[in-house]
Amino acid sequence: MAETAREIADELRERIRSGDLAPGARLPGEPALVKKHGVAKETARRALMLLVSEGLAVRRKGSGTYVREFQPIRRVANRRLSQETWGAGRAIWSADIGERPMTVTELRVYEAPAPDDVARILDLEEGAAVVVRDRLFTVEGEPVQAAVSYLSADLVRESAIAQEDTGPGGTYARLAELGAKPVRFVEELRSRMPSQEETERLHLTEGTPVVEIYRTALTEDGRPVEVNRMLLDAGVYVMEYHITG
Amino acid sequence: MAETAREIADELRERIRSGDLAPGARLPGEPALVKKHGVAKETARRALMLLVSEGLAVRRKGSGTYVREFQPIRRVANRRLSQETWGAGRAIWSADIGERPMTVTELRVYEAPAPDDVARILDLEEGAAVVVRDRLFTVEGEPVQAAVSYLSADLVRESAIAQEDTGPGGTYARLAELGAKPVRFVEELRSRMPSQEETERLHLTEGTPVVEIYRTALTEDGRPVEVNRMLLDAGVYVMEYHITG
Numbered sequence: 001m002a003e004t005a006r007e008i009a010d011e012l013r014e015r016i017r018s019g020d021l022a023p024g025a026r027l028p029g030e031p032a033l034v035k036k037h038g039v040a041k042e043t044a045r046r047a048l049m050l051l052v053s054e055g056l057a058v059r060r061k062g063s064g065t066y067v068r069e070f071q072p073i074r075r076v077a078n079r080r081l082s083q084e085t086w087g088a089g090r091a092i093w094s095a096d097i098g099e100r101p102m103t104v105t106e107l108r109v110y111e112a113p114a115p116d117d118v119a120r121i122l123d124l125e126e127g128a129a130v131v132v133r134d135r136l137f138t139v140e141g142e143p144v145q146a147a148v149s150y151l152s153a154d155l156v157r158e159s160a161i162a163q164e165d166t167g168p169g170g171t172y173a174r175l176a177e178l179g180a181k182p183v184r185f186v187e188e189l190r191s192r193m194p195s196q197e198e199t200e201r202l203h204l205t206e207g208t209p210v211v212e213i214y215r216t217a218l219t220e221d222g223r224p225v226e227v228n229r230m231l232l233d234a235g236v237y238v239m240e241y242h243i244t245g
Numbered sequence: 246m247a248e249t250a251r252e253i254a255d256e257l258r259e260r261i262r263s264g265d266l267a268p269g270a271r272l273p274g275e276p277a278l279v280k281k282h283g284v285a286k287e288t289a290r291r292a293l294m295l296l297v298s299e300g301l302a303v304r305r306k307g308s309g310t311y312v313r314e315f316q317p318i319r320r321v322a323n324r325r326l327s328q329e330t331w332g333a334g335r336a337i338w339s340a341d342i343g344e345r346p347m348t349v350t351e352l353r354v355y356e357a358p359a360p361d362d363v364a365r366i367l368d369l370e371e372g373a374a375v376v377v378r379d380r381l382f383t384v385e386g387e388p389v390q391a392a393v394s395y396l397s398a399d400l401v402r403e404s405a406i407a408q409e410d411t412g413p414g415g416t417y418a419r420l421a422e423l424g425a426k427p428v429r430f431v432e433e434l435r436s437r438m439p440s441q442e443e444t445e446r447l448h449l450t451e452g453t454p455v456v457e458i459y460r461t462a463l464t465e466d467g468r469p470v471e472v473n474r475m476l477l478d479a480g481v482y483v484m485e486y487h488i489t490g
Contacts, residue, residue, distance in 0.1 A: 006441065009441075013440070050441070053438060054438050054439065054440050054441070055437045055438035056440075072435065077486060077488050078488045078489070183489070184487070184488065184489055185487070185488040185489075186485065186486070186487055186488075187485070187486045187488065188483055188484070188485050189434070189456075189483065189484040189485075189486075190317065190479065190482070190483050190484070191436035191454050191455075191456050191479040192300045192454065192479060192480075193298060193299050193300035193452050193453075193454065194299065195258070195299050195301075196251065196254075196295070196299070207438050208438075209436050209437065209438065209454035209479065210436075211436050234435065234436040234437060234454065235437075237435070238433055238434065238435050239433070239434040239435070240431065240432070240433050240434075241322060241431070241432045241434075241486045241488075242429070242430070242431055243322050243323045243429065243430040243431075243432065243486075244323070244428070244429055244430075
């Protein structure tokens, strides 16, 4: 009996897991699968699409289907602690950031009414003015993360935070000068499929979710002074957190 | 000119964002879209599928397409800190856990050779024996998380950790008795689309990614004593982390 698309996908998946088909390798094409398994072209196509929809493979137009390469960027939320507690070579997923510099592009800084959820988190009145810093992070020219920061305009309007160049030490150094130094952070994460607009902005490949992170910066007395909404290409990021019990 | 599937999807997406179509609401069906927009049935179908693939809507067989409900479970990695620093009503995504108890099902405890990545993290020889605790967490009968813990068999084999019931205080209390009390934790997260097997185990709906978390528990002197690999239904979880700057 001829195999089903799922059985063929199972076989290819096992070859990917075992390393027989390495990251970046080209998967057998439809004609090769048709010949090997004696199935219809449509069945071969569906087998490959199953692997794409699982995020294990990516299609390249006019070229074929390839094993997805996952050489992630490691995002360490509490980098200072990480140096002490977690030696080299211990991570589950190896990562290569440090070798590939991250660049800020498409920076826009402007004043606008706070979105409802941001106003609530920042303890502002509905529609109060915020300074918005909207930018895209790229690695080797490819977008990997979009980030939008919101800060009370009353607090930061006169500082360099409202300028494109925030100066030495960046936003947090300026907040400290304004008597609002952030010392604690809360990050809320969820993961979901992207909208079409997000897919285009981050150049996401098929079958790639996004990780949405809201990071709130709090002062010593618990005052929320910044909300940063980040949208990460889940195909290139590993997030790391260090927790003291 | 008749609208495209994408234009119809844009319109429905806007109605979902604005709240006009609330979480759980039924979206207009194919016949209604055909009539309203003067398009082919196939175009209406593709418009709805676009929203499903974005994770904004879910299909129910023989019933229609509905706005996805996102009433997440909040997973707070460092719960002790969270009480002090983050008051009620401040979260971006509201969550209802606490009202819906989580149940452990399908618990299996057994000894096996350590998978390569686990052996590396636990500083064990290749293929060394580990005690494996494999279980599924459900809420209201629905699976939300699969978790597999690995601990050195030489360390825990004689303790209740190797039994189904780990006793009062659980695994960490037993580890403390063995002189291996965990005091620090590292969590590595990534998000990706699930395999077919994972989709079935977690009863995932279409367009739902998974969040994969490896949590390593370390003793005071930095010795890794447990690795817990968790697989979360991204459609029902918000992860929260508290970070001290």
